[in-house]
Amino acid sequence: MPELPEVETVARALAPVLTGRTIVRVELFSPAVRTPLSPLKTALPGRTIRQLFRRARYLIAPLDNGTALVVHLGMTGVIRVEYSSVPRRKHEHVFLHLDNGSVFRFEDVRRFGGLEVHPIGQGGLPARFAAFGPEPLSGDFSAEYLYEHSRCRKTAVKTFLMDNAVVAGIGNIYAAEILFAAGIDPRREAGTLTSEQCRNLVKCARRILREAIRQGGTTISDFKHVDGSEGKFAVRLQVYGKSGEPCPVCGTKLQCVRLGGRSSVFCPRCQR
DNA sequence: CTGAGCACCTGAGGGC
DNA sequence: TGCCCTCAGGTGCTCA
Numbered sequence: 001m002p003e004l005p006e007v008e009t010v011a012r013a014l015a016p017v018l019t020g021r022t023i024v025r026v027e028l029f030s031p032a033v034r035t036p037l038s039p040l041k042t043a044l045p046g047r048t049i050r051q052l053f054r055r056a057r058y059l060i061a062p063l064d065n066g067t068a069l070v071v072h073l074g075m076t077g078v079i080r081v082e083y084s085s086v087p088r089r090k091h092e093h094v095f096l097h098l099d100n101g102s103v104f105r106f107e108d109v110r111r112f113g114g115l116e117v118h119p120i121g122q123g124g125l126p127a128r129f130a131a132f133g134p135e136p137l138s139g140d141f142s143a144e145y146l147y148e149h150s151r152c153r154k155t156a157v158k159t160f161l162m163d164n165a166v167v168a169g170i171g172n173i174y175a176a177e178i179l180f181a182a183g184i185d186p187r188r189e190a191g192t193l194t195s196e197q198c199r200n201l202v203k204c205a206r207r208i209l210r211e212a213i214r215q216g217g218t219t220i221s222d223f224k225h226v227d228g229s230e231g232k233f234a235v236r237l238q239v240y241g242k243s244g245e246p247c248p249v250c251g252t253k254l255q256c257v258r259l260g261g262r263s264s265v266f267c268p269r270c271q272r
Numbered sequence: 273c274t275g276a277g278c279a280c281c282t283g284a285g286g287g288c
Numbered sequence: 289t290g291c292c293c294t295c296a297g298g299t300g301c302t303c304a
Contacts, residue, residue: 003297034280034299057298075298076282091282110281112298155275164299171297220297221284240297261277263295 002057002073004136004169005212006223006231010079011054013226017081018061018104022048027095029088033106034074034114037094043067043117044096055125056132056168067117068126074112076222080105109222132168136205141167143199150190150198157193158186159260161201170205172262173218176240178205185271186264187257211236239265 002010023044028037047063054060059071059079071079076091084095084103094115096104106115118126133149134140146167153160160166161175170178179186181204184197193201217223217231220241224230238248243256247267256265 006297072298074281075296108281109283110296110298112281114299153274159275162298173297218297223297260275262298 002077002217002223003171003174004054004057005174005209005215005233006217007054007057007059007073007169008213009217009231010073010226011052011059014059014079014081015052017102017226018049018052018098020048021102022046022099023096023104024099025097027097028093029095030093030111033093033108033111034072035116037115039117040094040096040115044069055129055135056164057171058129060125062120062124063117066120068120070114070116070118070126071106072114074108074110074114076109077113078107078222078224079226080107080224080228081226132164133166134168136167136170136202136209141202141205143195143202146198146202147193147195150193153190155190156186156259156264157184157188157190158262158264160190161205162260162262167205170209172264173220173237173240174205174208174212176265177208177238180239180266180271181208183271185268186259186266188272239267241265 026040026044047065050062050064052059052061057072061069063069081102081104089107091109092105092107094106121127149166150160158175158179161170182200212218212233215231215233216225218233219230239254242254243265245254247254247270250269252267252269254265255268256263
């Protein structure tokens with residue numbers, strides 16, 4: 001489900017609600033999601049959440065003892081903060097009971113998500129994040145950066161954009177939308193991009209991701225805001241999920257190919 | 273090192 | 289109605 005704009009939306013909603021709260025009790029309803037949940041039982045009770053922010057598609061909540069709670073929503077993860085009197089939903093796996101009586105509730109149908117506690121290392125982040133590329137909305141993600149890092153890369157440009165080590169947090173929806181906006185064929189070898197195309201890609205990525213955040217992300221089927229509402233960017237999608245429909249610019253039938261195992265919709269006329 | 277393929281898991285939707 | 293197949297916002301492993 002969630003790419004950068006969706007996780008950013010969740011982070012912005014959660015930060016004011018969770019900052020300063022102390023976790024008093026951990027209730028587990030499944031032994032594991034992507035990874036085992038039992039470590040939370042010893043790592044979290046008594047800990048106070050210092051802040052909450054997003055990096056790539058992860059939510060990171062530094063705690064008061066030099067560790068951080070790291071949450072990933074996988075494909076179908078939903079976080080709500082409500083009260084335990086609301087009946088537990090079928091796929092809610094974890095409740096974190098907070099000191100004001102509210103409950104952080106984690107739901108994940110497919111269980112590709114995860115909740116883990118890691119020590120905070122260099123740069124205020126757990127060690128694993130050192131391998132991630134720049135945030136696409138930061139200045140570090142520049143045309144020059146993209147050009148240099150794509151040299152000699154033979155992989156399809158779409159797969160390249162979806163690589164967290166290149167740039168963090170761009171997934172299947174936004175990669176398709178960004179490449180359509182930039183007029184670049186998703187099958188194109190990354191190493192053949194010109195510097196001008198890299199400039200255009202960076203510009204389109206920034207514009208589309210910012211607009212998606214403004215709209216509260218994209219709800220296809222599972223994604224929900226912390227308050228249960230839905231993201232409004234779906235109506236703005238130009239090509240994702242529209243294989244066989246006419247291109248919104250030129251009317252040519254949109255095509256779908258598999259790249260890196262993911263469906264990739266594009267306009268064979270507008271994207272070269 | 274790179275790149276491709278597959279596994280993880282549940283549910284929805286289409287074809288028969 | 290039911291069965292079987294394919295597909296879905298991600299990540300991380302193995303293999304060549």
